[in-house]
Amino acid sequence: MRVDICEVGPRDGLQNEPEVLDPTVRAELVTRLASTGVPRIEVASFVSARRVPQMADPEKVVALAEAPSPVTRAALVLNERGYERLAATDVPEVHAAFCVSETFNERNQGCPVADSVEATKRIIRRAHDDGRRVTVTLAASFGCPFEGEVDPGEVLAYAGEIREADEIVFADTIGVGVPRQVHRLLRGAADLDRPLGLHLHNTRNTGYANAYAALESEVSTLDASVAGIGGCPFAPDATGDIATEDLVYLLDREGVESGVDIDAVISVAEWLRGVLGRDLPGRLHRAGVFPPAS
Amino acid sequence: MRVDICEVGPRDGLQNEPEVLDPTVRAELVTRLASTGVPRIEVASFVSARRVPQMADPEKVVALAEAPSPVTRAALVLNERGYERLAATDVPEVHAAFCVSETFNERNQGCPVADSVEATKRIIRRAHDDGRRVTVTLAASFGCPFEGEVDPGEVLAYAGEIREADEIVFADTIGVGVPRQVHRLLRGAADLDRPLGLHLHNTRNTGYANAYAALESEVSTLDASVAGIGGCPFAPDATGDIATEDLVYLLDREGVESGVDIDAVISVAEWLRGVLGRDLPGRLHRAGVFPPAS
Known part of the structure; x- marks a missing residue:
């Protein structure tokens, strides 16, 4: 079995860190990650720098980051304006996203979900016309901070709309x-006949259990961020995405291939800990790999 | 489905905390835990106070703690001397333990594994003669800090010896x-026809994935410590046992019955955070239950 890890530290990770890093540092993070064997990296986000100062100047990050083939670079867009900025770069993969709950989507995207779905469809068409691959992420698929439980049937219906x-x-x-x-x-969306992925946070210590469950349901892609960065800036002790190196540990010892070199990711995590100047949520860069290298 | 949680915070948790708590505070922890609905609590350890000062005066803890029926109190013993001390109290359940790797057992118990197995058999017989229930824990069943990989066949053979x-x-x-x-x-030991349990640490973020996997293999008991205390005192940022409240969150939302009131455990975790004066590894007492109570 093989799972593709999409490294989202430079985007979802840094976007939720309190510290705003210079584009040169964010580009260096991408460059370092590109040598770990991770097949895909979300390198930047084409969103409003006023709303998300952590993601300012994505064009600079894209221009400075060295992530040669076979690494695929992707970037997030939330609307067509964002797509147009991405399309002016050589980033070959588009990550579009909307929230499946009305309140959350209104707060994040400023419109009803149905409008975001239509915008996403237009982005898919334009990206395909331009020869780009498109991943669509359905945010809050497991629960909404404003509305609580989310109906999985509705989530699957939205997935069908952007098939x-x-x-x-x-x-x-x-x-x-x-x-x-x-x-x-994952089982409900299997009949869409599309590669399926999960984007998991470890906020309540269920992230890695969910990653393991995803293996049982034949997931194609798991997002993860180096060192587990991405805790919400408004909740200082919240953990972020599942950590890439911890996910690789789980995959390695389960016998699932990822192509990622755990020691290389741990080195990036240690470097990033120095850059951010604080303890980061991932465990492997602190506890060490088992069994230890002899 | 139902899983019994054995709360080991007062024992494995506090034993590995750098701070040594007074027996009155350890007894208060037991008393508070006894009102959460958790069916079993490891209240103390009858071991050398010189070697493990955190566990000094177990008799005092047992005498002061209020954990009336239906809560079952258990205590750890590592040899017959320990059992004799336990037997002088009214603790009805004995938890014996040895390590399945020679180097680790030599360091922890000061003898070959075979000797510990024989001592454990004698403890089982004496406890049964005294009308006590005995749980035996096979330490380092998933890997040894000194010897590395552990052969599961050997672990299962030891399990057979203390059946x-x-x-x-x-x-x-x-x-x-x-x-x-x-x-x-778990599947390898199923033919022993005994209730099987797991004692899991989250040091490399696999603890909750392992707990979830245990549900798939019909585990009877999962150990957990309130707030996830029990990080090794020599590794300040190591996490300890899986956290009781985080495990209960996973079980509740998976539809697995435990009888434990998650809000009550979270209250104990918050109290303990105040007692220990530092952030503790459990997530739920920080992130909150989902969906939030309306």
């Missing part, structure tokens, strides 16, 4: 999901 | 295990 995407990712944006939700969504 | 115990627990003492090891041990 022209090259990949569909269900995101546990606020880290509330459990394995049975993983199985319900 | 007179009322319950057998496989411990991931150093937090290196992954789900396929969980399945291998």
Whole structure:
């Protein structure tokens, strides 16, 4: 079995860090990650620098980062304006996203979900016309901070609406999901005949259990961020995405191939800990690999 | 489905905390835990106070703690001298333990594994003669800090040797295990026809994935410590046992019954955070239950 890890530290990770890093440092993070064997990296986000100062100047990050083939660079866009900025770069993969709950989407995207779905469809068409691959992430698929429980049937209906995407990712944006939700969504979307991914947070210590459950339901892609960065800036002790190196540890010892060199990711995590100047949530860069190298 | 949680915070948790708490405070922790609905609590350890000062005066803890029926109180013993001290109290359940690797057992118990197995058999017989229930924990069943990989066949052979115990627990003492090891041990020991348990640490973020895998292999008991205390005192940022409240969150949302009131455990975790004066590894007492109570 093989799982593709999409490294989202430079985007979802840094976007939620309190510290705003210079584009040169963010580009260096991408460059370092590109040598770990990770097949895909979300390098930047084409969003408003006023709303998300951590993601300012994505064009600079893209221009400075060295992530040669076979690494695929991707970037997030939330609307067509964002897509147009991305399209002016050589980033070959588009990550579009919307929230499946009305309140959350209104706050994040400023419109009803149906409008975001239509915008996403237009982005898919334009990207395909331009020869780009598109992943669509359905945020808050496991629960909404404003509305609470989310109906998996509705989530799957939205997934069906954007089935022209090259990949569909269900995101546990606020880290509330459990394995049975993983199985319900992945098995429910299997008939869409698209590669399926999960974006998992470890906010309530269920992130790695969900990753393991995803293996049981034949997931194609798992998002992860080096050192587990991405805790919400408004909750200082919240953990972020599942940590890439911790996920690789789980995969390695389960016998699942990822192509990622755990020691290389741990080195990046240690470097990033120095850059951010604080303890980071990932465990492997502190506890060490088992069995230790002899 | 139902899983019994054995709360080990007062024992494995506090034993590995740098701070030594007074027996009155340890007894208060037991008393508070006894009102959460948790069916069993490891209240103390009858070991050398010189070697483990955190566990000094177990008789005082037992005398002061209020944990009336239906809560079952248990205590750890590592040899017959320890059992004799326990037998002088009214603690009805004995938790005996040895390590399955020679180097680790030599360091922890000062003798070859075979000698510990024989001592454990004698403890089982004496406890049964005295009308006490005995759980035997096989430490380092998922890996040894000195010898590295542990042969699951050997672990299962040791389990067979102490099958007179009322319950057998496989411990991931150093937090290196992954789900396929969980399945291998639980399914491999099923023919012993004994209730099986797991003792899991979250050192490498696999603890909750292992707990979830254990549900798939029909585990009877999962150890957990309130707030996830029990990080090794020599590794300040190591996490300890899986946290009781985080485990209950996973079980609740998976539809697995435990009888434990998550809000009550979170209250104990918050109290303990105040007592220990530092952030503790559990997530739920910080992130909150989902969906939030309306």
